[in-house]
Amino acid sequence: MPTTERSLSKSTMPSAAVMPVAVQRKRRFWTIRGRLSRKEYLVLAALGMVLPFVGWWWLASSGLMDKVFMPSPLDVITRIHRWFMEDNLMGDASISIYRVTAGFILSAMFALPLGLMIGTYRPVQAMLEPLLDFIRYMPAVAFIPLVMIWVGIDEGSKIAIIFIGTFFQMVLMVAEDVRRVPLAQIEAAQTMGARRGEIVSLVILQSAKPALLDTLRITMGWAWTYLVVAELVAANSGLGYAILKAQRFLQTDKIFAGIILIGLIGLVTDQLFRLVHRKSFPWLYRK
Amino acid sequence: MPTTERSLSKSTMPSAAVMPVAVQRKRRFWTIRGRLSRKEYLVLAALGMVLPFVGWWWLASSGLMDKVFMPSPLDVITRIHRWFMEDNLMGDASISIYRVTAGFILSAMFALPLGLMIGTYRPVQAMLEPLLDFIRYMPAVAFIPLVMIWVGIDEGSKIAIIFIGTFFQMVLMVAEDVRRVPLAQIEAAQTMGARRGEIVSLVILQSAKPALLDTLRITMGWAWTYLVVAELVAANSGLGYAILKAQRFLQTDKIFAGIILIGLIGLVTDQLFRLVHRKSFPWLYRK
Amino acid sequence: MQTKIQIEAAGKIYTDGKHNVEALRAVNLDIAANEFVTLVGASGCGKSTLLRCIGGLEELSLGEIRVDGRPVSGPGVNRAMVFQHYSLYPWLTVMENIKFSRRLKVHREGITSSDVETASGRADALLSLMGLNHAALAYPDQLSGGMQQRVAIARALLPKPDILLLDEPFGALDAQTREVMHDLILHIFNLEKTTNVFVTHDVEEAIYLGQRVVLMAPRPGRIDTIYEVPLPAERDQDMKLSPEFIRLKKEILQRIRETSGMRTDKDMLDRLTRQTEPG
Amino acid sequence: MQTKIQIEAAGKIYTDGKHNVEALRAVNLDIAANEFVTLVGASGCGKSTLLRCIGGLEELSLGEIRVDGRPVSGPGVNRAMVFQHYSLYPWLTVMENIKFSRRLKVHREGITSSDVETASGRADALLSLMGLNHAALAYPDQLSGGMQQRVAIARALLPKPDILLLDEPFGALDAQTREVMHDLILHIFNLEKTTNVFVTHDVEEAIYLGQRVVLMAPRPGRIDTIYEVPLPAERDQDMKLSPEFIRLKKEILQRIRETSGMRTDKDMLDRLTRQTEPG
Amino acid sequence: EIKVGLSDWPGWVAWYVAEQQGYFKKYGADVKLVWFANYTDSISALSAGQLDANSQTWSDTLAPLAKGIPLKVVLVNDNSAGNDALMVGPNIKRFADLKGKTIALEEFSVSHFLLVTALHKNGMSLKDVKVVNLAAGDAAAAFLSGRVDAAVVWNPWVNKIQISGKGHALFTSKEIPGLIPDLLVAQEKSLVAHRKDFIGMIKAWYDTEKFIREQPGVAAKIMAKVVSMPPEEYRVFLSGTKFFDQNGNLQAFGPASDPTSLLGVAPTIAKFLLENKLMEGKVDYAKGLDGSLVKEVARR
Ligand SMILES: Nc1ncnc2c1ncn2[C@@H]1O[C@H](COP(=O)(O)OP(=O)(O)OP(=O)(O)O)[C@@H](O)[C@H]1O
Ligand SMILES: Nc1ncnc2c1ncn2[C@@H]1O[C@H](COP(=O)(O)OP(=O)(O)OP(=O)(O)O)[C@@H](O)[C@H]1O
Numbered sequence A, B: 001m002p003t004t005e006r007s008l009s010k011s012t013m014p015s016a017a018v019m020p021v022a023v024q025r026k027r028r029f030w031t032i033r034g035r036l037s038r039k040e041y042l043v044l045a046a047l048g049m050v051l052p053f054v055g056w057w058w059l060a061s062s063g064l065m066d067k068v069f070m071p072s073p074l075d076v077i078t079r080i081h082r083w084f085m086e087d088n089l090m091g092d093a094s095i096s097i098y099r100v101t102a103g104f105i106l107s108a109m110f111a112l113p114l115g116l117m118i119g120t121y122r123p124v125q126a127m128l129e130p131l132l133d134f135i136r137y138m139p140a141v142a143f144i145p146l147v148m149i150w151v152g153i154d155e156g157s158k159i160a161i162i163f164i165g166t167f168f169q170m171v172l173m174v175a176e177d178v179r180r181v182p183l184a185q186i187e188a189a190q191t192m193g194a195r196r197g198e199i200v201s202l203v204i205l206q207s208a209k210p211a212l213l214d215t216l217r218i219t220m221g222w223a224w225t226y227l228v229v230a231e232l233v234a235a236n237s238g239l240g241y242a243i244l245k246a247q248r249f250l251q252t253d254k255i256f257a258g259i260i261l262i263g264l265i266g267l268v269t270d271q272l273f274r275l276v277h278r279k280s281f282p283w284l285y286r287k
Numbered sequence C, D: 001m002q003t004k005i006q007i008e009a010a011g012k013i014y015t016d017g018k019h020n021v022e023a024l025r026a027v028n029l030d031i032a033a034n035e036f037v038t039l040v041g042a043s044g045c046g047k048s049t050l051l052r053c054i055g056g057l058e059e060l061s062l063g064e065i066r067v068d069g070r071p072v073s074g075p076g077v078n079r080a081m082v083f084q085h086y087s088l089y090p091w092l093t094v095m096e097n098i099k100f101s102r103r104l105k106v107h108r109e110g111i112t113s114s115d116v117e118t119a120s121g122r123a124d125a126l127l128s129l130m131g132l133n134h135a136a137l138a139y140p141d142q143l144s145g146g147m148q149q150r151v152a153i154a155r156a157l158l159p160k161p162d163i164l165l166l167d168e169p170f171g172a173l174d175a176q177t178r179e180v181m182h183d184l185i186l187h188i189f190n191l192e193k194t195t196n197v198f199v200t201h202d203v204e205e206a207i208y209l210g211q212r213v214v215l216m217a218p219r220p221g222r223i224d225t226i227y228e229v230p231l232p233a234e235r236d237q238d239m240k241l242s243p244e245f246i247r248l249k250k251e252i253l254q255r256i257r258e259t260s261g262m263r264t265d266k267d268m269l270d271r272l273t274r275q276t277e278p279g
Numbered sequence E: 001e002i003k004v005g006l007s008d009w010p011g012w013v014a015w016y017v018a019e020q021q022g023y024f025k026k027y028g029a030d031v032k033l034v035w036f037a038n039y040t041d042s043i044s045a046l047s048a049g050q051l052d053a054n055s056q057t058w059s060d061t062l063a064p065l066a067k068g069i070p071l072k073v074v075l076v077n078d079n080s081a082g083n084d085a086l087m088v089g090p091n092i093k094r095f096a097d098l099k100g101k102t103i104a105l106e107e108f109s110v111s112h113f114l115l116v117t118a119l120h121k122n123g124m125s126l127k128d129v130k131v132v133n134l135a136a137g138d139a140a141a142a143f144l145s146g147r148v149d150a151a152v153v154w155n156p157w158v159n160k161i162q163i164s165g166k167g168h169a170l171f172t173s174k175e176i177p178g179l180i181p182d183l184l185v186a187q188e189k190s191l192v193a194h195r196k197d198f199i200g201m202i203k204a205w206y207d208t209e210k211f212i213r214e215q216p217g218v219a220a221k222i223m224a225k226v227v228s229m230p231p232e233e234y235r236v237f238l239s240g241t242k243f244f245d246q247n248g249n250l251q252a253f254g255p256a257s258d259p260t261s262l263l264g265v266a267p268t269i270a271k272f273l274l275e276n277k278l279m280e281g282k283v284d285y286a287k288g289l290d291g292s293l294v295k296e297v298a299r300r
């Protein structure tokens, strides 16, 4: 019998005024759906990020692999530093961010209204969904020459590739989000005399917003994965371009640097999206 | 007052035995969340598939665009026919299907258990999810030289690229599916004395299965979009390879043919997955 | 008394291509202005369907429903509905939820500035009538279930509907909160002079609230019996213990058991009674 | 009578890092073997928390719960639980759901073939006890809510638990089905000689089923009053109309209103009463 | 303004020398250089009319010509003279040793063509080896990591492999003079519209050639910067590239009887393309050439 605890609680019982701090019993770490404190979470997340780097560092310094094929983290950091100092890293990063963002925004501009229509009106869904399901399997890379022919070789072409890579999946996800709006919310508006347009703009769109923002966050990741493909087309700057160039000369350290930079930018965007989500839709986070 | 209907129903009231066939009132097509009969759905879906082809055919035959840049549907069909007769279309298709399927299965083999762990145990989630969120932004194309160096140039390399393109997104989706298993189902098993392993295999996995199959269906689409990239690496057959070769010599009809074939294969796989879903999880489809 | 809602030979068939479900067959019912009618009946007997048809959210397959003599052909601002679940907008505050209908075009047409003021005053009045003054700026998720349903009722009442259609509005509330809501809804009914149609599973609730209790039976959904409630117009909680109340409750429950298609549940009870009696 | 469950100075604090919620404070309760205890109280008073702590699904922050003298440190096969929702496995047939526990290692250890037969016979017996013979091969989604809960109870009973913990098991059922379930659960209680702890919102249900009704109060969650139910061990539906029953129901409801933190709802009622009385 | 595509080949990277030395301005040519990370895409871009001119090889120009796309060769930048090479591992000494070995190369590029020719000259054919299709950079990587026995690549990779000590050249483009001409190819309609700019470009090219000849160090520095390589390494490539001056160009646009002229080598290349089903139909080679600009510049 845990006597300390009993005496603790017993002593408070009569007065019932001050509550002693909860005594933490044995906490099983390996529990299904167990809970973690914020601190534990952060420590583990940091560990999860750092451990692979340590493994990499060990592998690179073990001499098991040729330096050309497996640069060490230090090489990569040096490379990033040199890239920053000599080779206009900021320029490359900004143009890539611009391209991805532009392609992404363009895609969202079409996907949101279209997905809204598909999710709202069954005939639109019937007409477009199978077609989109058909197109979503098509590899964006295959469209490069077509894009060049139809769009040209300027910035437009890079944006178009990112658009193609993102758009079709995005529409389908938006439609799904819209379909998940509770029917009761729509019907409540109908009984108050809302017209079609009002229901769409005042209810469906508002109600789907949190899900839509999440969809945008996820598709943003896809947009980034198309960066290298997009910068195949007549680019002479950008992170993807730098990776491609490094590939030609087997500068593995630069390939690593480019990939990691893209991952970092992605991670930051992801967290920004999550932050906006938390701030914009507080009712989803209140218990 | 709609007298016919009233008289109809009135006449049945006394006997209350035979019910007249429901008279369809005006059906508004453009209704929010309206219902469609199966037939209407199929007709609209077919229309949705055919109309773009008609538009394409019209555009190609209008002479507005050069034939080299915009082949007509007929050209493409002729090309597919010739590809089939002379250029071993079946061989290309089968090797591509093999590569995509192998990469996909490999990805699923790792993603399912890992996602299961992430979705089940919070510490695993804390450790791996941020890392995966970081990696999922990285462009698969950038990994080509690394894959070649580490995996080689045989079939393995193509499969590896498809794996890289699919795996990370898949893990995150699987984890989400697993997290959606109702806690009550897990707790019910716990109160019956189930151990950790039993809960995972007898409850969580079973309960998540329908969602997992859907996730597999969706990620299968992504696997296909990486085909062309995969067949950049030391391939001399396959649909993606054929598209790349056609790109080099500006055989737009063959590019179209390749893209459409991939779309068709995708559409068939998608429908197969849906069929399996309906057959395996009938309780989700019963009203 | 003036007839407000006329339901004539109403029939409704749901079909999914293969199977037909006859949710309503030959339903006839007249509801007077400022009457409080409650609908009870076993699960699946078409209570919600009938209510939704009056509300214009579903179309009848046969027959007709008229409100003020005009056939129903869709939702209308004269008929407000309150549902059991999820119908509040979580992204709006309590006050914004209540005023939601004022953002709709149909309520903005041809209104004068004094109308606006009246409406604004009405929102405040409803808020305090519902005892929600302190919660005007809260979001729905911050409220208890009972408070949420009060907001939903206030929202429905804002555009001064003639008819209030309620589908198990208190189904998710606990017994205590429910009693409070009963008195509240009766109070509003007397104040606003609406015509109420109220669907519930709870026979006690149906008798306590209704002037008439309409008992429906399933397969096909139809009206089985209509009971006049032998209680004075002004209700209070003690009446629930009166002999008339208890007698009517027993009678209705008995009839529901008889009409319900839930053979198994009924058989079950019979079996248990048989088992326990001799044992 | 032998004490089955001892709850001693039990305290439970939920924390999310910033906020602490004291769900239970200094709860003391002894429950005898083969006793039927019901827990009532306003929403959020810790009923579910207490039940889950007995079941071993949550850990106490303070104090101790002992079952048969041994401290609870996790779920155990001697304590079965039934929840309100979603706990049946939709991918298994009714029979497979009932037999689910037999697939677990803990129930397979050291059993002889005759044990297997007995267990198999028990599954059939439970199936017919619940009146579900015809539905053995159906899937949960094909059953009504009442039938689903009967399957859940049968499943919980299969491994012969000593203790049955039920958290609003009939909360989602309609009044008619609920009555059937009440008699069923009492019948099983007599048959299986389990010790039952039953959480509910419905005071009538609590009195009808319980030998003792434990009333809890919120903020912090604690035991307020314990009522002995002055009814004979064998219950039947007519007793609900008996004066003792009605008196106790009134008393408990009154006390819940007083202890509940739902100021607004209570004030509301007061206000309405005042308004209507002079009007 | 004319848009001119170019990709990573020393003879074309040299255009940046012209740009930085101000030769375009000097001759009134309004030129915008468009870099392509992927050479293949630059060919499509020209055919699609998105570029006014592109830097590409003769072999890659024949296929669009066969499709009837109006392209004109206006200038020969250089001939490969050692910059393309068949690189083999240390234990392959003779062509006979290649039998059954895997060779990485970019299919249907000049590398492919070089291998066919090399094998042919040594009494072998493609059937005797196993070809693995990889982009030039990837081919070099595959060779360096020991995944293939040989690779046909061009510089900078030839050099990279030599430095690594993992391989040497068994056959280089030096041995087949004239067969790998690197060109400036223009859209016919751009040529008509912007003839002045193209004339200026040609003049600028002659200055560039002279500059590279006289100050290879400085030139290498400019070019190396473009592809982010150390200048010392880049100097090696210059010697493997035979830059064409005015005389060289006049000769290249000469009659078919000269086996090193564009017309002279065309049938050999066409045969390779036809055999591999990469081109359909016949090409009138002469229609794809426009030597008038080179001659016009020479006349003055
Ligand atoms: N959208 C629909 N499509 C097909 N059938 C439906 C639909 N809505 C209801 N039904 C069927 O119509 C019948 C009546 O349903 P309804 O919801 O009106 O019953 P109810 O009396 O409200 O039941 P409950 O008490 O469970 O709410 C049921 O058999 C139901 O299955
Ligand atoms: N997992 C949890 N994390 C934090 N707080 C919790 C958690 N579960 C319950 N609580 C809080 O503990 C208190 C008691 O909750 P509990 O669910 O036990 O009440 P209850 O009596 O069952 O209420 P109800 O009648 O609504 O089911 C409440 O204030 C609740 O918000």
Ligand SMILES: [Mg+2]
Binding pocket: C047, C048, C049
């Ligand atoms: Mg209903």
Ligand SMILES: [Mg+2]
Binding pocket: D047, D048, D049
């Ligand atoms: Mg609870």
